[in-house]
Amino acid sequence: MKRAYADIPEGQIFYRFEGNGEPVLLLHAGVTSSDEYKKVIPFLSKTYRAIAPDFLGNGDSDPAPFAYDIIDHARTMVHLLDSLGIKKAAVVGQHVGGKIGLEMAVTWPERVSKLVLSSPNYPEAEEEKSFKDPPNFMGRVELQKDGSHLMEWWRRSALWRHPLDITNDRTLEYVKAGPRGEEIHWAGGAYDPRPKLPLVKCPTLVFSATHDPFCSMAETVHKLTPGSKLIILENGPIDIDRLWPKEFAEVVLNFLNDPGSEK
Amino acid sequence: MKKAYADIPEGQIHYRIEGSGEPILLLHASVSSSDEYAKVIPFLSKKYCAIAMDFPGNGNSDPAPHAYTVEEHARTVVSFMDTLGIKKAILVGQHIGAKMAVEIAVKQPQRVSKLILSNIGFYPEPEEGLGTVIDPPNYTGLVEIKADGSHVMEWWRRSSCWGHPLDVVEESFLEKVRAGPRGEEMHWAGEAYDPRPKLPLIKCPTQVISATRDVFSIVQETVHKLIPGSTLTVIENGPIDIDRVWPKEFAEAILGFLNKSS
Secondary structure, eight states: OEEEEEEETTEEEEEEEEOOSSEEEEEOOTTOOGGGGTTTHHHHTTTSEEEEEOOTTSTTSOOOSSOOOHHHHHHHHHHHHHHTTOSOEEEEEETHHHHHHHHHHHHSGGGEEEEEEESOOOOOOGGGOSOOOOTTTTSOOOOOTTSHHHHHHHHHHHTTOOOHHHHHHHHHHHHHHGGGTTHHHHHHHTOOOTTTGGGOOSOEEEEEETTSTTGGGHHHHHHHSTTOEEEEETTOOSSHHHHOHHHHHHHHHHHHHOGGGOO | OEEEEEEETTEEEEEEEEOOSSEEEEEOOTTOOGGGGTTTHHHHTTTSEEEEEOOTTSTTSOOOSSOOOHHHHHHHHHHHHHHHTOSSEEEEEETHHHHHHHHHHHHOGGGEEEEEEESOOOOOOGGGTSOOOOOOTTTTSOOOOOTTSHHHHHHHHHHHTTOOOHHHHHHHHHHHHHHGGGGGHHHHHHHTOOOTTTGGGOOSOEEEEEETTSTTGGGHHHHHHHSTTOEEEEETTOOSSHHHHSHHHHHHHHHHHHHHHO
């Protein structure tokens, strides 16, 4: 797997890539980066050209010039495809990355061949909340002289009880993104995908894991997306692409390889 | 300024680049990366093609296949120059990065036009009468990742012990998180390398930069005397990590030397 930068009008986009064939664009979740796909890419790259970028303000891409919303991020992804000379790609998105993929599919339908929404979510009315964010999960964290902001980032990373190396990887994402990191979470929170889902024209897979806090929303997202498929992985964790990369890749490959999804 | 990767036989090397003209290659300290030159490059790139690379295992370059010595890091720098098609460059090194620069200037003098050594270090014995280099306690020991996150605070302690502004502390800290537990390997490589036997062998025009608040400032006079015909530039009150903290003064010192020696 190689790492590189693409120059787009908004700045430099960092990305990981491997393989040849039909391009598959892998979009990460909030306050993380293409690093979350590093164990998924080797499975996909046997038959596809896998490309995982970092959104502006996350990972090693340039900062966003201002607090981007979902459509701003989606536009940078179209610019990335332009810069790489890719006309059309399959787009896979995890959490907020799925919202960005959805926006690409609806606003630039000619650029998206297939769509995979991994644990998509939507804002819920207070009374029907099945999932509450851990306390202060998305609040702004300022740098403190005593370093206490680091323990806050460690706390947010350790909440999910992942293996230690993954907790450490997640903490690095917070440090890289810095105090502005949460902007992408806020952009995701402000975006309701439900009005957009009926407009999706390409083959779509809605996919979740039972331990992901957004799992209960997958059914609704599936019903709103015409002709979509739904797959729920029993006992699958949050951050499934980091924790269960093989299972994640198999679900994606089965969908991409399925001639039935070529409509 | 742009960021990019070069594919060298040892892996991918991450670097920053700006400007055109004669190449000036900037080698960072430990545990750090080309980021330490991010504010220096804009001064140099007006006249030169300024390039700063991350050593393997630091910043965004691939990890080193094993704990590299100064000599191995120096070979990586030459591979990097080959990949970019750079035959000869002005080399600038900070702390351990200056040791790599010395190694290249001595082993492959045809690749180095001029040499700028910023606060290159060695640890003198008491009988040498130079004084004592005092590092902060446990500054270069191995830090393992701990379930309670306490390793993060240890990296913060090491980053904040110099009294730098908060943004610089955060930058130094990020370097340690990126490099991870293996990050200190480069410090150990630096400690194992005494540059003194090599310094008299340097043939190209050389500048020795001394920042008076740097821990190694006490040995700069000796370094200067060991390098035939070298220029000593003392930056009064200059801090450790001078390229991060005083980028303008640092760049001006370099440009002053390059203008005079051209």
